[in-house]
Amino acid sequence: MMKTAGKYKVLLMIWLLQFVNYLDRINLSIAAPTMMRDMKLNPNAFGFVLAAFTFGYAIAQIPGGYLADRFGARCMLIASPILWSIFTGMTGFASTLVALVAVRVLFGASEGLSNGASFKLIGDNFAPHERSAANAAYLSALALGPAFIAPVAVWFLTHTGWQGMFRWLSLPGLAMAVLIWWVIPKRVPTAATHHTNLSTDAPASGLREIVRQPTSWLIFVAYLAFNVAFWAYLGWMPSYLSIARHIDLKALGVAASIPYLFGAAGMIVFGWIGSRSLYRYRCLLIAAIYVCTAISLYVTYNVATSAQSIAGLSASAFFLYGGFGPVWSIVLDLTPENLRGAFSGFVNLGGQVGGFFAPIVVGYAVSATGSFTGGFLFMIAALFVSALCFTLLHAARNGHHRKGISREPA
Template identity: 30%
Template sequence: MEQLPKKTQRTSVRYGMLALVFVNVVINYLDRSNISVAGATISKDLGLSSVELGLIFSAFGWTYALLQIPGGLIADRFGPRVLYAFCLITWSIATVGQGFVRGFASLFSLRLATGAFEAPSYPINNRIVTSWFPDHERASAIALYVSGQFIGLAFLTPVLVNVQYYAGWKGLFIGTGLVGLIWGVVWYLFYRDPLDHPRVNDAELDYIEEGGGLFRGKKSGTNQPSAWSWKNLKQVFSSRTLWGVYIGQFAVNATLWFFLTWFPTYLVTYRGMDFIKSGYLASVPFLAACAGLLLSGFVSDSLVKRGRSVGMARKTPIIIGLLLSVSIIGANYTNDTTFIIFFLALAFFGSGMALISWVFVSILSPKHLIGLTGGVFNFMGNLASIVVPIVIGYLAKGGNFQPALVFIGALGFIGACSYIFLVGKVERVKIGEDEMEGELADRL
């Protein structure tokens, strides 16, 4: 009797690529947040006021946010392997340079440079996940790689605090920068796109593509038509649904950037906690945010697999998370360290839940404008990295941090309302001929 050939077992190369992105995110956030660990000491050594420190905290965001749209276009045009390696190495050089600054101007300039070179990172992340993962695995994949920012900071914040304690804040910047330089080389050696990877088989490629993964026409080295045009930019700025997720992302990032900038200074300067002890306490909210993010991602994908609507499955965890982030205001009503950390952790847990919002870029973007839409989405969200540190600096300049926490909580509530009232039916935004066909069908 003739024996039937065995079905080829599907490879799982996509998870290895996701692991590389995870480490990128860890390093990315180390080099964003090392300034928060060093903030109180830098302020003292360089004689900075709370307003000047707020400007230093915000400097990264100025270039990072403003270059999101160019970063998205670059991510659409160039392969992640070379582009990410370039970004890792250049932002790490800028980080090392921060260990040699002598005043406000030089530190501010190098934080601007760090933000500029990190700008394409999240559009690249989104392109990688869109290429390597089918739709029904994408929220989980996003949750896993974004969790790198929380897992890394949760476990490494005490390490960073101790590095600064023994090597000073200058040693802290030099050390974190060198880690990124080394990893940039590792990334280049090991990352490949789906069509370029030697170990991925046809069964895995078919599985990804049949599930909505977009990697055809994305092979490294091929010339892609530019996504840039005023018409395309107008499209991604004119959709009410997209505006709903833009405002929501600003609110999510408002909480995030409080923790990435002012949080350690809040504990040490405004709550009088010991510097070393604050490093361990600071880990708790980051672990909570990681738990919220992972819970949200897996629950959201589970709801999709059970046949629930994409809108309900994706929006519900985000709305609940944003409402939970309002609880940060509770820290204003207690002097007990345990309760202060509890309210901050609960708020960051909620913010973590809402961070699967990147999945909307894959769901809503016109297929050929994923990078551009991701750039605009990240630009709008990361305006919070400029606004929040500066506003907090002004609100806290009299020595009272309570108005700052009310400000963060209020933004969380606005973000929840944005998802509830602005984000309507969740479907891909139509453009060009597709949009015209849709309008004609509606009229008929």
């Protein structure tokens, strides 16, 4: 088994990579009101710009995971930030809707190449009972990145314009590629083999057998539905505060960062619980988390003041982000060692399918009705679907009579 110091060094590197990843990913949402005004785009058209990222991100998931399994995670974690930094900078040169959509598709594909590699390293270096907490620690960057970038992006936006903001924020990814090349060894020792539902010596073609399992499709659909809510939240939350709650640009940076800090706290809390007291009931824990998210979103839209709305968004983020650690520990439980990258890519493909449609649907609803009501209801419904899938997954994983299902409690 890899020495403790070594595996936490790897965890730190992929955390930093994800942090920088989200610096580049969330800046479009912060710049959205300004870009829509300058490029004369309505919310419906800008929904396609937001969806362009998830389209590229989705198509790269399985190839990126396969390449990580085939050539090693380190290789993908160096190539991916170099490519996405190039396309971050190119976003600042886009002057038409078509050019903007095209560059965001390429940006998304570049980021998607690293996702399976990161989860592969978690699975390789952490035992099953450690993975919920390890994933939560790693994925806390999803919340801390946006919390940090909101005020930074607003500063660049007001001083250099949205074009300059994208060009300057292309630099951290390049620095991250050099750091990973320097710190992560070419060969990372793997943790001792632990019990999973499938043989760890299955051939690479075994991915076809894995995706035939009912549990694989349950978690695929569950993650798809969750990402409808997640990407609608991530893409439209700053615009909601600006358009519906009339928070001005200078205040928007701070206001938009507050919910993400609560999201990071939720990740740590539920990641720890998923590795400790409720390890055996992670699927039910996730279902409860998503129901709480739906309730919080409903409250958010129905409160009277901007301050109350930010409080509601913060509660929503606490639960919305809280499920990430337990979810990905379950994904790794379902996967043999030599297919961790590819199967993680398969599940995340489902997530990005949901993420692709979510901004478009919300953008259309806002343009058609002049209100965010339809968008909020869409997110709430998706969360209930995801909660139902995880409830069914809990029952399936504990049904010993089903062929190929893990006997390890969910």
